Amino acid sequence: MxxxxxxxxxxxxxxxxxxxxxxLAVRFGVDEAAVAxxxxxxxKEGIICGYLTLIDWDKTDNETVTALIEVKxxxxxxxxxxxxxxxxxxxxxxxxxxxxxxxxxxLVIMNGKTLKEIASFVTDKxxxxxxxxxxxxxxxxxxxxxxxxxxGKKYEDERIQVTP
Amino acid sequence: xxxxxxKKVLDMKPSGIRKFFDIVAEMKDAVSLGVGEPDFDTPWHIxxxxxxxxxxxxxxYTSNAGLKELRIEICRWLSRHYELKYxxxxxxxxxxGGSEGIDLAMRAMLEPGDEVIIPEPCYVSYVPCxxxxxxxxxxxxxxxxxxFRLTPEELKAAITPKTKILVLPFPNNPTGAIMExxxxxxxxxxxxENDIYVLSDEIYSALTYxxxxxxIASLPGMKERTILINGFSKAFAMTGWRLxxxxxxxxxxxxxxxxxxxxxxxxxxxxxxxxxxxxKHGDDDVVEMRDAxxxxxxxxxxxxxxxxxxxxxxxxxxxxFPSIREFGLSSEDFATELLKSKKIAVVPGTAFGDCGEGFxxxxxxxxxxxxxxxxxxxxxxxxxxxx
Numbered sequence: 091m092x093x094x095x096x097x098x099x100x101x102x103x104x105x106x107x108x109x110x111x112x113x114l115a116v117r118f119g120v121d122e123a124a125v126a127x128x129x130x131x132x133x134k135e136g137i138i139c140g141y142l143t144l145i146d147w148d149k150t151d152n153e154t155v156t157a158l159i160e161v162k163x164x165x166x167x168x169x170x171x172x173x174x175x176x177x178x179x180x181x182x183x184x185x186x187x188x189x190x191x192x193x194x195x196x197l198v199i200m201n202g203k204t205l206k207e208i209a210s211f212v213t214d215k216x217x218x219x220x221x222x223x224x225x226x227x228x229x230x231x232x233x234x235x236x237x238x239x240x241x242g243k244k245y246e247d248e249r250i251q252v253t254p
Numbered sequence: 255x256x257x258x259x260x261k262k263v264l265d266m267k268p269s270g271i272r273k274f275f276d277i278v279a280e281m282k283d284a285v286s287l288g289v290g291e292p293d294f295d296t297p298w299h300i301x302x303x304x305x306x307x308x309x310x311x312x313x314x315y316t317s318n319a320g321l322k323e324l325r326i327e328i329c330r331w332l333s334r335h336y337e338l339k340y341x342x343x344x345x346x347x348x349x350x351g352g353s354e355g356i357d358l359a360m361r362a363m364l365e366p367g368d369e370v371i372i373p374e375p376c377y378v379s380y381v382p383c384x385x386x387x388x389x390x391x392x393x394x395x396x397x398x399x400x401x402f403r404l405t406p407e408e409l410k411a412a413i414t415p416k417t418k419i420l421v422l423p424f425p426n427n428p429t430g431a432i433m434e435x436x437x438x439x440x441x442x443x444x445x446x447e448n449d450i451y452v453l454s455d456e457i458y459s460a461l462t463y464x465x466x467x468x469x470i471a472s473l474p475g476m477k478e479r480t481i482l483i484n485g486f487s488k489a490f491a492m493t494g495w496r497l498x499x500x501x502x503x504x505x506x507x508x509x510x511x512x513x514x515x516x517x518x519x520x521x522x523x524x525x526x527x528x529x530x531x532x533x534k535h536g537d538d539d540v541v542e543m544r545d546a547x548x549x550x551x552x553x554x555x556x557x558x559x560x561x562x563x564x565x566x567x568x569x570x571x572x573x574x575f576p577s578i579r580e581f582g583l584s585s586e587d588f589a590t591e592l593l594k595s596k597k598i599a600v601v602p603g604t605a606f607g608d609c610g611e612g613f614x615x616x617x618x619x620x621x622x623x624x625x626x627x628x629x630x631x632x633x634x635x636x637x638x639x640x641x
Contacts, residue, residue: 098545116556117549117622251599252275252288254378254427 095120095128100137105238107141146233146241154201156185156233157208160194160226161216171195174221183211194226205229262385269378270605274589278599285628286599290427292491292572293619294546296528297539300490304528312523318515320348320499321526327533328499336459336469338482344504347511348497348521352457352485353379355500358510359453359481360387360419368418370453373404374607375575376423377455392417395609398577401566402431406440413444419451422470425458428606428615429575430551430568435468442473452480457498458571460489460540463548467570471501478503481510486525488571489540490532495525547572550618550625557629561636572619575603579612581639589614595638596631 098118102109111129115122132138147154161178165171171189178198179187186199198216202208208227216225233241257264278284295301319325325342332338340346349355356379364370366388372380373394384391394412396402409420424433445452452470459467471480485498500510514520532539554574558565565576578588585602592598601617603610618625 113553113622117553119552247286247293249289249291249293250275251278251284251286252271252601253290254269254271254605 092124092128095124096132096137099125099128099132103138103141107143144237144239148233153203155203155205155208156199156201156230158228158230159198159200159212159216160190160228161196161198162194162223162225163196163219163221164223165195166221174219177219178216181211181215183207266382266385271378271601274586274599274601274605277590277593281593281597281599284593284597284599285624285631287616287618287620287625287628288599288601289617289619291493291619292488292543293621294491294543296490296492296495297532297536299535300492300528300532300539303531304495304524307524307527312527314523316348316520316523316526318520319346319511320521321523321530324348324526324530324533325499327530328501331533332469332482332484332501336467337472338469338477338501340501341504345501345507347500347507347514348526349485349500349514350498350518350521351487351496352455352483352498354514354518355481355483355485355498355510356380356453356455357383357386358513359483359500359502359506360384360389362506362510362513363387363419363451363481364389365418367416369414369416370419370421371409371412371417371450372421373408373423375402375426375428375603375610375613376421376606377427378606380421380423380453380455389418390416393607393609395607396429396431397609398566398613401568402426402429402575403433403437404441406444409441409444413448413450417448417450419453420445421453421455423455425456425462425467425570427458427571428573428601428603428610429613430571430573431575432462432464432467432568432570433470434465438468438470438473442470442476445479446475450479452476453483454480455483457483457485458488459484461544461547461572462570463544463551464569481506486529486532490529490536491543492525492528492532495522495528497521497525497529547618550620550622553622553625554616554618554629557633561633563632563636572617574616574618575613576616577613581636583639585611585613592632592635596635598628598631598635 102114111125112122115125163174166173175187178184184198184200188197190197212225212227216222325346328346329340329342360383364387368389369392370384370389371392371394373396381391392412394408454470456469471477471482481500481502483500486492555567558576563576565574568574585604589600589602601615603613603615
């Protein structure tokens with residue numbers, strides 16, 4: 091295990107999963123095999139959990155609605171919040187589930203085709219669960235920045251083209 | 255009418271870069287590798303401090319030497335990174351970019367006819383500043399086989415009884431060359447024996463890719479004869495803020511400060527407040543940017559190797575300086591042809607001194623994706639030339 095190489099790989103692919111291994115090897119000044127090997131191990135260890143694509147759905151014909159749902163609940167004896175979280179994250183329409191400190195307990199992020207779809211998920215599937223006390227649903231109106239990437243702003247090189 | 259312009263200025267050549275810029279500017283969709291400044295924006299926390307200082311109404315002059323708080327942070331930064339010990343009250347002057355410090359030092363130190371040793375290829379301002387200060391530039395042509403470092407032999411050969419200043423521009427623009435501790439040790443004795451002052455332009459000190467940069471001022475007996483020039487432009491991606499500093503023995507800084515007081519008054523106040531933040535909390539940003547440059551540097555060297563373009567491995571700044579001698583074209587012709595046929599702008603080595611003939615300066619202050627596009631086209635161009 092090479093910790094320095096690991097952190098460099100992770101840093102490089104965190105914002106660009108598409109980058110190819112041979113290029114990374116050149117940039118880090120190491121063998122291609124070393125990079126490939128380290129990535130494979132990290133995949134096995136579950137450090138690298140997947141390679142995603144960041145999509146600005148607003149620019150497509152695909153209509154989606156994203157909601158943040160604050161969930162208050164009573165933890166179950168002997169199991170804490172884990173069982174509740176599991177019951178929520180098993181729904182495929184649920185994107186992310188976090189245990190949160192502060193005014194509520196669990197934060198759920200989910201996608202739906204329409205507002206109605208999300209509303210019915212909350213009223214039918216979430217609120218009805220025994221240990222869930224209340225839900226507060228917030229709809230996302232615009233994404234400015236997601237996962238470190240600023241949406242809708244293209245990089246423009248404003249520098250003078252040739253300078254000493 | 256009488257000639258309005260002084261002869262010294264009439265005789266001054268316009269920068270070779272300027273000439274090339276005019277050609278590039280006319281071309282709309284050229285991909286440029288000709289830029290001498292970072293591609294990163296100034297880190298937000300630094301910009302935010304600048305904005306905050308404006309909101310607080312800090313819009314007045316500072317003291318001539320610069321904000322005391324900033325001078326203290328400069329001394330701490332130099333001590334933390336390069337083991338340099340300077341007194342904020344008497345040995346530091348905050349300037350408008352490193353360039354001002356270069357100009358002021360020459361004007362404060364040169365008597366008519368004093369010689370200034372300038373190793374080329376180098377940044378474009380040392381020669382004109384020397385001339386305007388009444389000095390005489392003595393050019394040392396650095397060699398590729400020495401990785402464009404200044405050797406003791408080259409230095410010795412250039413020294414005369416009139417030599418007053420040696421300009422030491424490392425890490426170097428345009429070659430990317432560095433001077434390591436041994437290299438500096440090797441010339442230290444000669445400098446002291448001949449009672450020469452050093453104008454050490456270390457504006458790229460934060461960007462080295464081997465050992466950490468060593469300042470000549472940190473060697474025994476050198477602080478008292480070195481004027482250290484540094485600044486915020488390259489390390490913190492703050493070119494447009496126009497802020498640098500000169501450090502040196504109190505006696506020299508005192509007189510340089512007089513000149514500064516009469517021609518500038520003080521460096522921009524907003525920039526000074528932002529710079530305090532940069533020095534206090536910007537070390538991580540520097541590491542991150544340096545790592546990005548280093549990756550691009552390796553990428554470029556790899557591509558040159560693939561296309562068989564000869565290039566010594568540079569360990570500093572953000573430039574590579576490949577040789578194009580094999581093609582039998584002058585640097586300017588090569589660069590012009592490359593621009594016309596492939597729309598790639600690079601700077602001919604000759605813009606940085608005659609001995610830059612046969613070389614190109616390629617900047618890697620660009621994203622990897624940008625570099626890929628450009629290098630693919632250079633590869634095509636080189637292949638066509640070889641046919």
